[in-house]
Amino acid sequence: MLLLDRYLIHLRGSLSGGKSPYEGESLRRALASGVIGRALWPGSRAKEARVTEFDCDEPKCNVMDRRALLVKGAVSGAIVVGGGLLTGVGTALGAAKPSGYGYRVGDQAADFGGYDQYMKPRKMSNNLGSWTLIDLCPVWCPPCNASARFQFGFTNYIRSQGIPFHMQPVVVETRNPGEPSTRLTAEQWAVMYELEREALMHDNGDPNSPLRQLFFQYAQANNNPTPGYPTYVLVDPNGVIRDYVLGADLNAVQASLASLTGKTLNKDWTDESLIPAYAVQVDPNVGSASFKLWDGTAVALPGPSGHIENQYCIFDTSGDAVSIDLWSKLGDPVTASVSGPVRNPSKEFDLHSPITMTFKAVISPVPGSFRKITVDDAGFLEYAPGYYPGGAVGKGSATPTTTFNLDGSIRLTYTASDFFSTRWPGSNDNDRASNETFVPYDMTSPILPYQSALDLTDSVNADESLSSTTQSTVASLLGGGCAKLGNRDYAGSAQQFAKAQSTLAAAGSFRAGSAGDIKDHVAWLGTQYNS
Numbered sequence: 001m002l003l004l005d006r007y008l009i010h011l012r013g014s015l016s017g018g019k020s021p022y023e024g025e026s027l028r029r030a031l032a033s034g035v036i037g038r039a040l041w042p043g044s045r046a047k048e049a050r051v052t053e054f055d056c057d058e059p060k061c062n063v064m065d066r067r068a069l070l071v072k073g074a075v076s077g078a079i080v081v082g083g084g085l086l087t088g089v090g091t092a093l094g095a096a097k098p099s100g101y102g103y104r105v106g107d108q109a110a111d112f113g114g115y116d117q118y119m120k121p122r123k124m125s126n127n128l129g130s131w132t133l134i135d136l137c138p139v140w141c142p143p144c145n146a147s148a149r150f151q152f153g154f155t156n157y158i159r160s161q162g163i164p165f166h167m168q169p170v171v172v173e174t175r176n177p178g179e180p181s182t183r184l185t186a187e188q189w190a191v192m193y194e195l196e197r198e199a200l201m202h203d204n205g206d207p208n209s210p211l212r213q214l215f216f217q218y219a220q221a222n223n224n225p226t227p228g229y230p231t232y233v234l235v236d237p238n239g240v241i242r243d244y245v246l247g248a249d250l251n252a253v254q255a256s257l258a259s260l261t262g263k264t265l266n267k268d269w270t271d272e273s274l275i276p277a278y279a280v281q282v283d284p285n286v287g288s289a290s291f292k293l294w295d296g297t298a299v300a301l302p303g304p305s306g307h308i309e310n311q312y313c314i315f316d317t318s319g320d321a322v323s324i325d326l327w328s329k330l331g332d333p334v335t336a337s338v339s340g341p342v343r344n345p346s347k348e349f350d351l352h353s354p355i356t357m358t359f360k361a362v363i364s365p366v367p368g369s370f371r372k373i374t375v376d377d378a379g380f381l382e383y384a385p386g387y388y389p390g391g392a393v394g395k396g397s398a399t400p401t402t403t404f405n406l407d408g409s410i411r412l413t414y415t416a417s418d419f420f421s422t423r424w425p426g427s428n429d430n431d432r433a434s435n436e437t438f439v440p441y442d443m444t445s446p447i448l449p450y451q452s453a454l455d456l457t458d459s460v461n462a463d464e465s466l467s468s469t470t471q472s473t474v475a476s477l478l479g480g481g482c483a484k485l486g487n488r489d490y491a492g493s494a495q496q497f498a499k500a501q502s503t504l505a506a507a508g509s510f511r512a513g514s515a516g517d518i519k520d521h522v523a524w525l526g527t528q529y530n531s
Contacts, residue, residue: 114203115202117450118485124239133166136231136233138172147248154167168201181203186201222244227246230248280361280363286305286358288303289324289358293326294351297346322357335386351415351420354414355378360410371445372444376440382433395434396432412439449521459511460474460511466509494526
């Protein structure tokens, strides 16, 4: 903590964490700009909802009824019908109206189907035996996004009350109104809102997909003249429609479930605290370190503790970095003289000997999409406020060898001199002298496993440094992993990706790490709920 609080210098900003392609984009910009049609916030039929980060261009946007943008809607392929948005269903308007059977409350639910985010054909009937909440939503709809943030927690809560339950999202359009959704759209939505274990249907890029007519069919069958998004439809384990909820109102869905199952369900699904905020938590009871001083003194801090002090240093694992601070115990290591700086080797690291640090960190609470702890390069500083006007000078960096132990601890080992030629200024040990080192840690953002496998296949096939045999072997393994992922055979899928990783590693390819990331993500999915 001392090091980052004190200087947070050159390395901290370079943390890389396998960001998802949509990570870091403002949902306000990506999802709310140019929104047209009708999108409903909770309770929007009676009152306006408070606008939070899913803000719009107007001060209030609980009912996204953009009649003033009809011209814009027509240009983008959107038509306002009865105050609601109808996109990509021109053929339905010209045809005879549906009888409504299969879409009314009390009906046996229509067995609509499509491809899921892993290109596996899915039908509503796949959910028989479980309560199912159909969620009809386009990506451009802010209330849909706002409500989706709660759906992972909602699912876990309902299941924890002994109710078999699944979400059945049907993502009908991209962030561009009127544009049909694709497999990638569905996978992005699944990962963003931690719904990977569900089967998210999409249009597969077809502007005439029947899935795009569903919200209109449910509205018409239930005598609603103003269809909108999101549309929630609650279906019981026997496939009978039990409720139709227009707008982002999970509390209404919960009330129906409570009434129909006799269970006490009393969460408030407008309470933002129910949306998990993930953080890295360090175990204060795990930690150790060892190194040598420049004068040859061996220093060991066996712990176990996340904060250890002795006569030489302070070892600490808090504050987003694992660090060793010599200055706090030994003082300034350098003084001025007429001939230049004079350094005390009993107060500096031996940069030619390995530095080892162990710590343990977890992500809390347990996330709904796979994230893992990652470490950055180690930084070295010389801290001497009595010598340097700014207090400290950054000296160089090193890449730790990272070992993830079975007990959950993480062991870091690095030797500064291994990186002198590429990362350290100066020509000798005196120039490079350092008395503090730190290794930042963080958590990665979740990846898109299926899309990552497709992208890796393209990269491998285009890599001329790999033999054709390696290319074809890896492509086949990645394809097999994707197929098993579609079948929800997570163990089998992870095994295929692991073989791809080892094949690439044997070929000396840096792409082995990418295959390993996919393997880890899929293996983790297999540890989550399986019903």
